Amino acid sequence: MSLVLRSYWRSSCSWRVRIGLNWKQLPYDIVPVHLVADGGQQHSDTHRALNPSRELPVLLVDGEPLAQSVAILEYLEETHPDPPLLPRSPLDRARVRQMTEVVNSGIQPVQNLRVMQRLGREYDFSRADQVGWSRDWIALGLTALEQLVSNHGGRYSFGDSVSWADLCLVPQLYNARRFDVDLTAFPSLTAVESQLESLPEFVAAHPDQQPDAA
Amino acid sequence: MSLVLRSYWRSSCSWRVRIGLNWKQLPYDIVPVHLVADGGQQHSDTHRALNPSRELPVLLVDGEPLAQSVAILEYLEETHPDPPLLPRSPLDRARVRQMTEVVNSGIQPVQNLRVMQRLGREYDFSRADQVGWSRDWIALGLTALEQLVSNHGGRYSFGDSVSWADLCLVPQLYNARRFDVDLTAFPSLTAVESQLESLPEFVAAHPDQQPDAA
Numbered sequence: 001m002s003l004v005l006r007s008y009w010r011s012s013c014s015w016r017v018r019i020g021l022n023w024k025q026l027p028y029d030i031v032p033v034h035l036v037a038d039g040g041q042q043h044s045d046t047h048r049a050l051n052p053s054r055e056l057p058v059l060l061v062d063g064e065p066l067a068q069s070v071a072i073l074e075y076l077e078e079t080h081p082d083p084p085l086l087p088r089s090p091l092d093r094a095r096v097r098q099m100t101e102v103v104n105s106g107i108q109p110v111q112n113l114r115v116m117q118r119l120g121r122e123y124d125f126s127r128a129d130q131v132g133w134s135r136d137w138i139a140l141g142l143t144a145l146e147q148l149v150s151n152h153g154g155r156y157s158f159g160d161s162v163s164w165a166d167l168c169l170v171p172q173l174y175n176a177r178r179f180d181v182d183l184t185a186f187p188s189l190t191a192v193e194s195q196l197e198s199l200p201e202f203v204a205a206h207p208d209q210q211p212d213a214a
Numbered sequence: 215m216s217l218v219l220r221s222y223w224r225s226s227c228s229w230r231v232r233i234g235l236n237w238k239q240l241p242y243d244i245v246p247v248h249l250v251a252d253g254g255q256q257h258s259d260t261h262r263a264l265n266p267s268r269e270l271p272v273l274l275v276d277g278e279p280l281a282q283s284v285a286i287l288e289y290l291e292e293t294h295p296d297p298p299l300l301p302r303s304p305l306d307r308a309r310v311r312q313m314t315e316v317v318n319s320g321i322q323p324v325q326n327l328r329v330m331q332r333l334g335r336e337y338d339f340s341r342a343d344q345v346g347w348s349r350d351w352i353a354l355g356l357t358a359l360e361q362l363v364s365n366h367g368g369r370y371s372f373g374d375s376v377s378w379a380d381l382c383l384v385p386q387l388y389n390a391r392r393f394d395v396d397l398t399a400f401p402s403l404t405a406v407e408s409q410l411e412s413l414p415e416f417v418a419a420h421p422d423q424q425p426d427a428a
Contacts, residue, residue: 052361071311078304090292097285102267105319147266
């Protein structure tokens, strides 16, 4: 199976998938897609033909393009179940998926670059207003996630095994720091992060380790 | 198994789950949670204890609260696989999940009530500006979905079997009309919708059929 990931070093959704691929020990090539240069390379004809949503990541599986990070992670779990990134029981899996969606649909879409860009371009939000917008949505979502991890977490976000919730957590906390979110309110989340950040699969997926890191 | 759905008649995420439960022929009780009355009943202590994200829907499975519509649909698929709402092959499943996420994380979170409310409350967006904000995000996301359904659809969004992509499509098109999106640009989507809207599982899940319909 040939795997090519179209990725941007600081894209949190690309980052999730990089960790997932590393966790499954699947080799992949990276094709960098710059979200700002050239007006955003995700808007190119080449990229749109692979993902009409004009977003990252896209995973090419033997040339077949798959988009949406959660859909890609589900695909990897179904085709490469070991080592797992989901627990076994349906109820536990639902809890991990709930945490995943708190970030995937609850936080990231409202604070991402395209939203900030539109607020600036069409509604004259200053850079400070754009950052404030994103900061407050991140804090709101992390407040919910802190409660869930406090209830269900252990060494990691859900119990003592690494799961998708962790793949979403680490990039989201990185974004939180970029937007000056006060993380002292989220002790469970930062405790889990400190367990995760030295794992080799997470180290290799970090933005600073990417070929397009600036 | 006792199933209780905390739902709001016009919540598109609640609506997806209602269709899913109907499709699986699972009986459930509805507890209405009003998203506007009392400052939003999703902010009550009772509801927050069940879902710290303060959102709908929440499905109580023998009293255990599950939140996030996609996590709930995955749980229902794992515990009640027949009749299915996902195709069989991992690649096909990934395509349906991609379409699902185009709506779930790509459109709905950026155009929903809490975003519009914050734009009005904190940034003085007029009602017309709030509607314009949501309208344009819906149109952008539907443009991508139209391409995916044009590529992969048949009688329904993905091939000739009803899937989660359809459960997401119908409520999102309802929202599109509320926000005056021009749907003539989306002939594949409206053609699929016309096939879906007479199915009894979809009819029974429609907002107008809910106990809290206003």
